[in-house]
Amino acid sequence: MFVRMTSRAIHIGQMCEKKLRVLLDMDQVLADFELGFFQEYRKKFPDYPYIEMQDRVGFFVKDQYEKMFSYIPNIGNAVAKIYKTKKFFLNLPEIEGAVDAAKMLAKMEGVDVFICTSPIEKYKYCLAEKYEWVDKHLGPEWVGRIILTKDKTMANGHLLIDDKVDITGAIERPSWEHVVFSANHNMKTDIGKRRRLDNWTNGDWKELIEDFKMRI
Amino acid sequence: MFVRMTSRAIHIGQMCEKKLRVLLDMDQVLADFELGFFQEYRKKFPDYPYIEMQDRVGFFVKDQYEKMFSYIPNIGNAVAKIYKTKKFFLNLPEIEGAVDAAKMLAKMEGVDVFICTSPIEKYKYCLAEKYEWVDKHLGPEWVGRIILTKDKTMANGHLLIDDKVDITGAIERPSWEHVVFSANHNMKTDIGKRRRLDNWTNGDWKELIEDFKMRI
Incomplete structure (x- = not known):
């Protein structure tokens, strides 16, 4: 009897387990476009x-x-x-520490990571090269984590880490909270009440994730 | 005073307006892969x-x-x-009536339409060709409506019209209800309590949309 109850409790626990869904922007968060x-x-x-x-x-x-x-x-x-130009997106360097942090993030318990990226209007090379970049820098298993969309409000995550300050779309109140990833171009921009993540190197991202995990 | 109240009422009305977000799968719903x-x-x-x-x-x-x-x-x-093979996705024929229906759907009041599609594993040609197909058959303004994702549970719509019966991913209970678009390959498959949409030609899709609009 005891065994059966334990087994059921574990089962219910698994059913209720909610993972933090983190959306990582690509350009200027993982890949250094600038x-x-x-x-x-x-x-x-x-x-x-x-x-x-x-x-x-x-x-x-x-x-x-x-x-x-x-x-x-x-x-x-x-x-x-x-x-x-062909190979521009493919050859972008990594943002310092981003790839290591993303890999660590993906291994964290209770976290699901996705790459949420918008293609440029001239999509001919950009699309496949974004996939290739992810494949090459993060590994083939990451290709399935890519969400390519012009409208990021349509991505159903809890947290979006993105350097773009104004992110709007079909959903006025997206499921995610936007944390602004610092970049030269947004340092002087008013980001209201939003939080910033300044880099992937000083470890602040771990606290950010733990904080979000507590809140879902 | 009357004018001011009316103006405010309209403003609140707009704020509260909720659009039905329809996700259309691409292969076998818009483009005839089979x-x-x-x-x-x-x-x-x-x-x-x-x-x-x-x-x-x-x-x-x-x-x-x-x-x-x-x-x-x-x-x-x-x-x-x-x-x-190169140009396979680009040259796919249209599913009968799909393009006209999609265009009508996009013009309906209170509806936002997106194309939610998963690339094949060998993404080299598939990605850009899916965009080109949409550009060519539906028009350039539709390219911004594409959501490319392997995990469709991550797309934050109300309704997903898709011929694939088993759609799973990171979110156990997605925001959308899945309506199964009929295809030869799924006609004998048990789809449980889900509804079917058999085609784009007999007008059933309009009732389906109106029904969903009432429910959000």
Whole structure:
């Protein structure tokens, strides 16, 4: 009798177990879009003016370049050419500590991790290269964790770690709470009451996750 | 005073407005994977045995071929070769009436439509070709409605129209109710208490949507 009760209790416990579903943005949270862009832009357009990485303001690099260098015809096209080029997304470097942290996160008890990423409008290379990047840096088992969507409010997670400050979509109150991953472009942006995660290296992410685990 | 009250009432009305979020699966709901497969398989392997489309049973075409023609070495590879080939996904024909119905659905008041689709494991061509298919058949504004995910339980909709009977993932009780879109392969499958949508042509889908709109 005792054995049967224990067995049932374990079964009920498993049924009720709720895992924290963490959504990790890809560009600027796992893959360093800004560094990749800067390096390629300087290489491809060495005579063009540029914005130092620490001076980047606002989410879209193209917007800032067009505003600052409006005297150069087609500066926007030059910028866009960089990230529309084959292998740009594939060759992006890692954000420091991101891959190790993501792997640790995925091994944590009570946590399900997904990569929630939006493709650029010119999706020809970007889509498969995002998958390849994940495959190469995190491993093939991570490919099944990718959620590609322009509208991140549609992803049913508890926590979204994302460097983009304004994330809107079909759902006015998404299931997730947005934690802003710090990047040069958002350091001066008002993020209201939201929390920040500054990096993957000082260990703060572990406390953040433990805190969220307590709250679901 | 009257004007101000009216204005506020409208504002509150808009705030409370909840749209029905419909997730449409792609293969066999919008794009005819089975027909595309059958035609290409017959063309590429005219001497191989085949399964008539009306005799397809079970979600994975490869599984049934391997089971029925186990005496042919590498029959599974031959099958997989079809859908791993460049332009296979791009050239899939439309499911009858699907594109017109989807366009009408997207124009219905109180409805938000998304395309929720899982890529095949060999994602090299499949990803961009799914986007291209949507672009070509439904229009460029539909590309932003694509949610590519292996785990559809992670998509936060109210209704998922999908021909796959077993849809599981990280969330045991997804936000959506699954309506099974009829296909040859699922006609003999027990779908429990779930509803079916048999086609896009007889107008039943409109009643289904109106019914769901009442329930959210």
